[in-house]
Amino acid sequence: MDINSAKQILDEIERKQFAYKYVLSVVMNDASTVAPEGSYTARGAAVGTLAGETFKLETSPELKEAVNFIYENKEDAGQEYFRRAELLRENIRKMEKLPVDEYMAYQELMNNAHVAWLNAKKNNDFASFAPCIRKIVDTQIRFASLTDPDKDPYDVALDNHEEGTNREYYDSFFEEVKETLIPLIAKIKEKEQPDNSWLKVKYPLDLQKKLSDIIMDTFHLDRSHCVIGETEHPYTSGASSQDVRITTHYYENDPVASIYSVIHEGGHANYELHVNPKYDYNILSGGASMAMHESQSRFWENYVGRSESFIQSFWPKFHELFPEQTQGHTAEELYRCVNLAHPSLIRTEADELTYSLHIIIRYEIEKKLFSGELAVEDIPAAWNEKYQEYLGVTVPNDSVGCLQDVHWSQGSFGYFPTYSLGTAYSAQILDTMRKELDFDQLLRNNDLEPILNWLSERIYQFGSLKKPGTYVPDITGKPFTAKYYTDYLKEKYTKLYDL
Amino acid sequence: MDINSAKQILDEIERKQFAYKYVLSVVMNDASTVAPEGSYTARGAAVGTLAGETFKLETSPELKEAVNFIYENKEDAGQEYFRRAELLRENIRKMEKLPVDEYMAYQELMNNAHVAWLNAKKNNDFASFAPCIRKIVDTQIRFASLTDPDKDPYDVALDNHEEGTNREYYDSFFEEVKETLIPLIAKIKEKEQPDNSWLKVKYPLDLQKKLSDIIMDTFHLDRSHCVIGETEHPYTSGASSQDVRITTHYYENDPVASIYSVIHEGGHANYELHVNPKYDYNILSGGASMAMHESQSRFWENYVGRSESFIQSFWPKFHELFPEQTQGHTAEELYRCVNLAHPSLIRTEADELTYSLHIIIRYEIEKKLFSGELAVEDIPAAWNEKYQEYLGVTVPNDSVGCLQDVHWSQGSFGYFPTYSLGTAYSAQILDTMRKELDFDQLLRNNDLEPILNWLSERIYQFGSLKKPGTYVPDITGKPFTAKYYTDYLKEKYTKLYDL
Numbered sequence: 001m002d003i004n005s006a007k008q009i010l011d012e013i014e015r016k017q018f019a020y021k022y023v024l025s026v027v028m029n030d031a032s033t034v035a036p037e038g039s040y041t042a043r044g045a046a047v048g049t050l051a052g053e054t055f056k057l058e059t060s061p062e063l064k065e066a067v068n069f070i071y072e073n074k075e076d077a078g079q080e081y082f083r084r085a086e087l088l089r090e091n092i093r094k095m096e097k098l099p100v101d102e103y104m105a106y107q108e109l110m111n112n113a114h115v116a117w118l119n120a121k122k123n124n125d126f127a128s129f130a131p132c133i134r135k136i137v138d139t140q141i142r143f144a145s146l147t148d149p150d151k152d153p154y155d156v157a158l159d160n161h162e163e164g165t166n167r168e169y170y171d172s173f174f175e176e177v178k179e180t181l182i183p184l185i186a187k188i189k190e191k192e193q194p195d196n197s198w199l200k201v202k203y204p205l206d207l208q209k210k211l212s213d214i215i216m217d218t219f220h221l222d223r224s225h226c227v228i229g230e231t232e233h234p235y236t237s238g239a240s241s242q243d244v245r246i247t248t249h250y251y252e253n254d255p256v257a258s259i260y261s262v263i264h265e266g267g268h269a270n271y272e273l274h275v276n277p278k279y280d281y282n283i284l285s286g287g288a289s290m291a292m293h294e295s296q297s298r299f300w301e302n303y304v305g306r307s308e309s310f311i312q313s314f315w316p317k318f319h320e321l322f323p324e325q326t327q328g329h330t331a332e333e334l335y336r337c338v339n340l341a342h343p344s345l346i347r348t349e350a351d352e353l354t355y356s357l358h359i360i361i362r363y364e365i366e367k368k369l370f371s372g373e374l375a376v377e378d379i380p381a382a383w384n385e386k387y388q389e390y391l392g393v394t395v396p397n398d399s400v401g402c403l404q405d406v407h408w409s410q411g412s413f414g415y416f417p418t419y420s421l422g423t424a425y426s427a428q429i430l431d432t433m434r435k436e437l438d439f440d441q442l443l444r445n446n447d448l449e450p451i452l453n454w455l456s457e458r459i460y461q462f463g464s465l466k467k468p469g470t471y472v473p474d475i476t477g478k479p480f481t482a483k484y485y486t487d488y489l490k491e492k493y494t495k496l497y498d499l
Numbered sequence: 500m501d502i503n504s505a506k507q508i509l510d511e512i513e514r515k516q517f518a519y520k521y522v523l524s525v526v527m528n529d530a531s532t533v534a535p536e537g538s539y540t541a542r543g544a545a546v547g548t549l550a551g552e553t554f555k556l557e558t559s560p561e562l563k564e565a566v567n568f569i570y571e572n573k574e575d576a577g578q579e580y581f582r583r584a585e586l587l588r589e590n591i592r593k594m595e596k597l598p599v600d601e602y603m604a605y606q607e608l609m610n611n612a613h614v615a616w617l618n619a620k621k622n623n624d625f626a627s628f629a630p631c632i633r634k635i636v637d638t639q640i641r642f643a644s645l646t647d648p649d650k651d652p653y654d655v656a657l658d659n660h661e662e663g664t665n666r667e668y669y670d671s672f673f674e675e676v677k678e679t680l681i682p683l684i685a686k687i688k689e690k691e692q693p694d695n696s697w698l699k700v701k702y703p704l705d706l707q708k709k710l711s712d713i714i715m716d717t718f719h720l721d722r723s724h725c726v727i728g729e730t731e732h733p734y735t736s737g738a739s740s741q742d743v744r745i746t747t748h749y750y751e752n753d754p755v756a757s758i759y760s761v762i763h764e765g766g767h768a769n770y771e772l773h774v775n776p777k778y779d780y781n782i783l784s785g786g787a788s789m790a791m792h793e794s795q796s797r798f799w800e801n802y803v804g805r806s807e808s809f810i811q812s813f814w815p816k817f818h819e820l821f822p823e824q825t826q827g828h829t830a831e832e833l834y835r836c837v838n839l840a841h842p843s844l845i846r847t848e849a850d851e852l853t854y855s856l857h858i859i860i861r862y863e864i865e866k867k868l869f870s871g872e873l874a875v876e877d878i879p880a881a882w883n884e885k886y887q888e889y890l891g892v893t894v895p896n897d898s899v900g901c902l903q904d905v906h907w908s909q910g911s912f913g914y915f916p917t918y919s920l921g922t923a924y925s926a927q928i929l930d931t932m933r934k935e936l937d938f939d940q941l942l943r944n945n946d947l948e949p950i951l952n953w954l955s956e957r958i959y960q961f962g963s964l965k966k967p968g969t970y971v972p973d974i975t976g977k978p979f980t981a982k983y984y985t986d987y988l989k990e991k992y993t994k995l996y997d998l
Contacts, residue, residue, distance in 0.1 A: 019548035022541060023522040026529050034533070035525075038723035039742035042521060045780060046738075049518035053552070224537035239545075243538035281544060 001069050003076045009066035010084060013057060014282040018240075020054045025239035031114070033229040033247065044111040051107035052100060059095045067092060080284065083465050087283050094147040106139050110411055117409030118232065124399040126380050129409070134376045136411050137369055154370035157414030162291040162421060164469050167367060170417050173482055174363065177356050177420065180486035184353060184493055185343065191497045194336040198329055203255040207321055211255065212248060212262050214317055219266045219300065220452055221246075226269050233406040234261040234348070236297075238272030240280050255322070256338055257349055260301055267300030268293055270452060274460035288459075289468030290415060294422030295429070296455065302352050302423070303430050303488075304451070309443035311335040339496055343391035345400045353493055354391060356423070361386040362405075362416040370413070424485035425472050431484050432476045500568050502575045508565035509583060512556060513781040517739070519553045524738035530613070532728040532746065543610035550606035557594045566591060579783065582964050586782050593646040605638050609910055616908030617731065623898040625879050628908070633875045635910050636868055653869035656913030661790040661920060663968050666866060669916050672981055673862065676855050676919060679985035683852060683992055687840050690996045695836040697828055702754040706820050710754070711747060711761050713816055718765045718799065719951055720745075725768050732905040733760040733847070735796075737771030739779050754821070755837055756848055759800055766799030767792055769951060773959035787958075788967030789914060793921030794928070795954065801851050801922070802929050802987075803950070808942035810834040838995055842890035844899045852992055853890060855922070860885040861904075861915040869912070923984035924971050930983050931975045 024047060031043055057063070070077045070085035077085065095103075113132040120129035144153035151159075155166040212228055231247040238244045246265035248258045271287050279285040287293040304310050315331035326334075341351045347358035365382055368374035374382055383402040384395040395401035407415050433439060433454060442450055458475050472480040493499065523546060530542055556562070569576045569584035576584065594602075612631040619628035643652035650658075654665040711727055730746040737743045745764035747757045770786050778784040786792040803809050814830035840850045846857040864881055867873035873881055882901040883894040894900035906914050932938060932953060941949055957974050971979040992998065 015544070016548055016552070019545040019552075022545035023526050023549065026526050026534075026542075027522050030525050030529055034726055034728065034744075036722065036724050036726045036742060036744075038721075039739070042739035042741040042779065043525075045514070046518040046521035049515055050522060053515070053518075222537075223535065225535050227533055227535045229533065240538070240541035242541040243535060245533075245535075280541065 001065065003070070003073055006066040006069040006073075007077070007081055009062055010070065010081065010088075011282070013060070013063045013066075014084070014088075016057055017054065017283070018281040018285075020050055020057070022239045022243075024050065025237050029229070029237045029245050032231045032235075040111060040115045044108050047111050048104050048108035052104045055095065055098075055100055055103050058091060063088070064092055080465065084283050087464060097146040098143055102139070102142075106143075106411075109135055109139070110409075113409045113411070114406075117403070117406065121232070121399050121403040124397045124403070126398040126403060127377075129403065130376045130379075133369075133379070133408055136408070137376070137413065140411065140413060141370060152370075154367055154414065157366075157370065158417065159414075161412075161414045161418050162289050162468060165291075165417070165421070170363060170421075173421065173424070174356075174360050174417075176482045177424075177486060178360065180489060181353065181357060184490065184499075185341065185357075187499050188341050188353075188493065188497050191499070193342065194333065194340055196337040196340060198325065199256055199334075199337055200253050201325055202252055203322055203325055205250050205252060208250050208252075208255055208258055211318070211321055212258065214321075215259065215262045216266060218314075218317075218446065218448065219263065219270065220449055221266050221269055222273055225273055228262070234265050235406070236265045236268035236272070238269070238286055241273055241275045241277045241285060242280065244269045244272045254349075260305060260338070261348065263305040264297045264301040267297035270300070270455075271296045271460050274452075274456040275463040276461045279463045279465075284463040284465050286463060288462065288464050288466060288471065289418070291418040291422040291425060292459070292468045292471060294419045295425035296422075296459070298419065298423040299426035299430065299455075303426060304443060304448070306335075306338050306352060307440070307443055308335050309440040311338070312444050313446035336496065339492070341493060341497070343393050345387070345393055345395060346404055348404075353489055356420045357390045359416050359420045361390060365402075366413050366416070424482050425480065427485035427488045428472050428476050428478070428480060430488075500564060502569070502572055505565040505568040505572075506576070506580055508561055509569065509580065509587075510781070512559065512562045512565075513583070513587075515556055516553065516782070517780040517784075519549055519556070521738045521742075523549065524736050528728070528736045528744050531730045531734070539610060539614045543607050546610050547603050547607035551599060551603045554594065554597075554599055554602050557590060562587070563591055579964065583782050586963060596645040597642055601638070601641075605642075605910075608634055608638070609908075612908045612910075613905075616902070616905065620731070620898050620902045623896045623902070625897040625902060626876075628902065629875045629878075632868075632878070632907055635907070636875070636912065639910065639912060640869065651869075653866055653913065656865075656869065657916065658913075660911075660913045660917050661788050661967060664790075664916070664920070669862060669920075672920065672923070673855075673859050673916075675981045676923075676985060677859065679988060680852065680856060683989065683998070684840065684842065684856075686998050687852070687992065687996050690998070692841060693832065693835040693839055695839060697824065698755055698833075698836055699752050700824055701751055702821055702824055704749050704751060707749050707754055707757055710817070710820055711757065713820075714758065714761045715765060717813075717816075717945065717947065718762065718769065719948055720765050720768055721772055724772055727761070733764050734905070735764045735767035735771070737768065737785055740772055740774045740776045740784060741779065743768045743771045753848075759804060759837070760847065762804040763796045763800040766796035769799070769954075770795045770959050773951075773955040774962040775960045778962045778964075783962040783964050785962060787961065787963050787965060787970065788917070790917040790921040790924060791958070791967045791970060793918045794924035795921075795958070797918065797922040798925035798929065798954075802925060803942060803947070805834075805837050805851060806939070806942055807834050808939040810837070811943050812945035835995065838991070840992060840996070842892050844886070844892055844894065845903055847903075852988055855919045856889045858915050858919045860889060864901075865912050865915070923981050924979065926984040926987045927971050927975050927977070927979060929987075 027043060027047065031040070035043065067085045067088045070081050071089055074082045109132070113136060116129050116132045120126060140157060141153040144151065144156040148156050152167065158165045158167065158170065216223065216228065225242050226244040226246065229245060229247045230249065232249060234248045236244065236246045246262070246269050248261040248265065250258050271293060275285055311334050312331050315334055318334065319326045339351060341353040343354050344350055347355070350358050361383070364386065365374065365379060369376065379402050380398050387393045387395050387401070433451070437450055437454060439451070442448065459471060526542060526546065530539070534542070566584045566587045569580050570588055573581045608631070612635060615628050615631045619625060639656060640652045643650065643655040647655050651666065657664045657666065657669065715722065715727065724741050725743045725745065728744060728746045729748065731748060733745070733747045735743065735745045745761070745768050747760040747764065749757050770792060774784055810833050811830050814833055817833070818825045838850060840852040842853050843849055846854070849857050860882070863885065864873065864878060868875070878901050879897050886892045886894050886900070932950070936949055936953060938950070941947065958970060
């Protein structure tokens with residue numbers, strides 16, 4: 001083997017992996033948006049079979065040999081091939097230890113679990129979904145025991161979603177976050193809340209759809225490579241920098257929900273759309289990690305979308321589209337209403353301040369599920385108790401309680417913490433950006449392009465070339481700390497509520 | 500090898516082939532309905548790569564050995580495995596002769612050709628699409644020279660779409676059809692036409708969509724396994740009896756167009772939906788042939804949908820949905836208007852009588868393209884000349900002329916003739932059905948289920964188990980003849996126009 005033939009093997013096999021990834025991404029997007037309800041058996045059989053093929057590809061001796069050769073010849077390989085080999089090598093290490101039949105059964109389980117979750121949520125029937133969670137958690141614990149026998153299985157899950165993290169890391173991070181949140185939320189409880197009843201009247205769906213188009217334009221989402229659909233739970237799927245899909249969920253009596261879904265998913269999409277297209281057909285395509293991805297979705301959603309400056313330039317468009325509903329109200333009121341800090345039931349609709357408490361609840365439940373301290377059938381009770389304790393919220397039923405999120409049905413245990421971590425990443429990055437750009441002026445001018453370019457240049461273009469943990473220190477010149485995030489929240493909410 | 504291991508190999512490999520077929524079907528459906536415009540490069544790369552994988556699967560020595568073993572042990576294999584082996588064997592025979600790189604390049608060409616066609620049609624720019632047609636025809640001629648060197652390449656194309664057909668077969672079939680059509684159309688030219696201006700006013704799109712739902716219910720299309728979307732050119736894609744998609748195209752000033760698209764595609768869909776689900780993961784799934792498929796789409800569209808009895812039970816629903824537009828009109832008028840025999844530009848909107856002339860024009864052009872008598876750049880001139888000659892219609896531009904159909908962009912040369920052949924198949928089948936069911940009474944009662952069951956029992960359930968040419972003789976007890984089709988047209992139009 002020489003370096004050129006090793007590179008060629010990598011190119012060929014990664015192109016095949018891309019092909020599988022692309023079609024599976026389209027199939028899953030189709031499943032969530034337009035596929036007939038009764039198609040899941042056929043889809044499960046197809047997806048399960050192709051998962052077996054990708055498994056073979058990922059663990060083929062040919063690929064392993066080429067990957068090892070490149071990994072050991074870093075100088076000759078160059079940065080891009082070396083990083084590809086590094087990422088593939090870790091994947092091979094893990095995949096090799098999984099029995100192919102168990103891996104395939106797990107893929108089919110994912111397909112069925114999604115349908116089971118949809119039905120359970122619709123029918124408020126946690127018991128019907130519980131066996132799926134049990135199987136998923138058991139399988140993940142078993143897989144972790146095979147791939148990383150010396151590590152705790154939930155640490156493995158956390159590391160899978162953000163390299164270098166574990167329970168200890170998140171325990172201390174969340175401790176710091178909690179220390180800020182709890183007293184702030186307590187103080188706000190004493191304060192008067194803005195009246196948002198004018199945002200709870202009928203905002204016709206066709207006009208809300210028009211608003212989505214306006215938002216997509218405002219955030220410079222390239223419509224020729226990014227379309228929007230509708231699903232129960234909004235998401236972004238990026239199969240390539242050439243093909244990104246976002247979804248939202250419209251509520252007739254709550255236009256704010258969809259506005260921030262579109263901005264949030266649009267943030268994910270802009271990340272995917274601006275990865276260097278030369279990575280399209282290999283493992284460097286897509287974002288650097290889950291936390292880096294959430295850092296961007298939540299940057300656009302909160303630091304941009306929920307800022308006073310942005311609302312100033314957004315207000316006239318909103319008012320023009322809904323003149324009757326917004327009659328007599330102001331940008332300042334909208335700003336206060338979309339930042340109303342109020343403990344609530346639904347994570348995706350939570351305000352910036354209470355948001356991380358929703359995450360902490362999920363983190364604590366996942367931790368106990370994996371350690372065996374909590375049985376699956378006791379999730380609803382644990383969930384409801386924590387919502388009462390941390391947020392003072394009574395959960396009326398599981399559909400809006402422990403069944404509200406899609407994540408567990410997709411096996412994404414260890415994912416939730418990255419939302420908070422990513423939000424804290426981008427708070428620190430924003431601090432640097434403010435020194436280089438007149439951030440608020442750009443928002444007031446409805447001119448988001450310089451911000452998008454700044455992020456593309458420093459983050460998006462690299463895809464997975466750089467390790468996720470390097471961005472914050474490289475961009476800000478300082479090690480990561482939660483302080484920028486907690487300071488931001490303190491400052492914003494002290495001012496908002498005159499604390 | 501023994502029979503059980505041969506069967507097991509077949510099951511395993513066919514399940515993989517199903518998986519590829521399923522995902523590619525979803526991807527192509529996604530491409531036509533919701534995918535972002537700029538996604539075709541990524542999709543082309545993915546589809547091209549997977550085509551290489553399916554090619555390897557289809558030509559694997561393991562499959563070939565198992566197929567041959569089963570084929571040679573017909574008794575032990577049983578009818579179903581034998582038929583699967585027979586179909587796979589013919590496929591292997593052809594595929595083995597194609598160089599894999601040329602085959603893959605052809606798949607990518609298909610992907611790009613579809614986009615090129617969409618743009619050419621939109622921009623009325625035949626020249627931009629011509630190179631694609633040239634490449635497709637050249638490739639098909641080259642492939643035919645490899646797979647069937649002793650046969651004429653267009654005969655190969657015809658046989659690919661309907662086993663046992665060739666130019667001689669169709670030449671004589673179309674001669675017989677023409678003999679009936681030309682004088683009938685000439686006589687009708689002298690007659691007064693019904694006034695259909697009330698069907699050319701605004702029928703709002705959201706109500707037309709509701710009408711589609713009503714039609715799907717009327718035709719017993721199972722919505723849990725069949726969804727409807729919107730595309731420029733309506734089609735049906737059936738990835739499994741569990742997952743069928745149909746599309747339609749709504750025109751605000753022409754509700755009739757979508758009505759008959761939905762009924763036509765619904766006919767294809769009902770065929771796919773009623774194939775025995777035990778064939779879901781092998782080559783017996785789906786219809787027996789293109790002509791058999793078109794026999795069913797056109798059975799429901801014309802023999803049912805454009806009949807006087809059906810219109811009687813359909814009229815009240817139509818009138819209720821569009822009370823203003825249909826005010827003062829009658830079922831009888833609707834019946835006359837949807838059967839208005841009038842030479843026109845667009846095949847999919849043509850009436851039953853002139854329809855086959857549209858097909859004959861395409862057949863004659865394809866024949867000459869493959870023989871080299873017609874150059875690709877001369878297609879528009881030849882097209883326009885034939886529309887003038889056969890239909891007396893002046894083609895104003897290529898978008899509504901030779902660019903109107905999707906078929907050539909998909910490489911479906913030899914497909915068009917199956918529309919007429921299938922229509923003639925089902926005319927003969929209808930004659931038998933009428934002897935067993937009170938056909939008109941069922942239509943008047945809006946009770947289509949006995950008809951659907953009759954067809955499912957005799958045709959749909961078998962999928963590809965039986966040879967396509969056996970259905971008409973088996974069901975009707977007589978060899979196939981065009982006479983039932985021509986007699987039907989003569990009787991219907993003589994009465995309609997009082998000839």
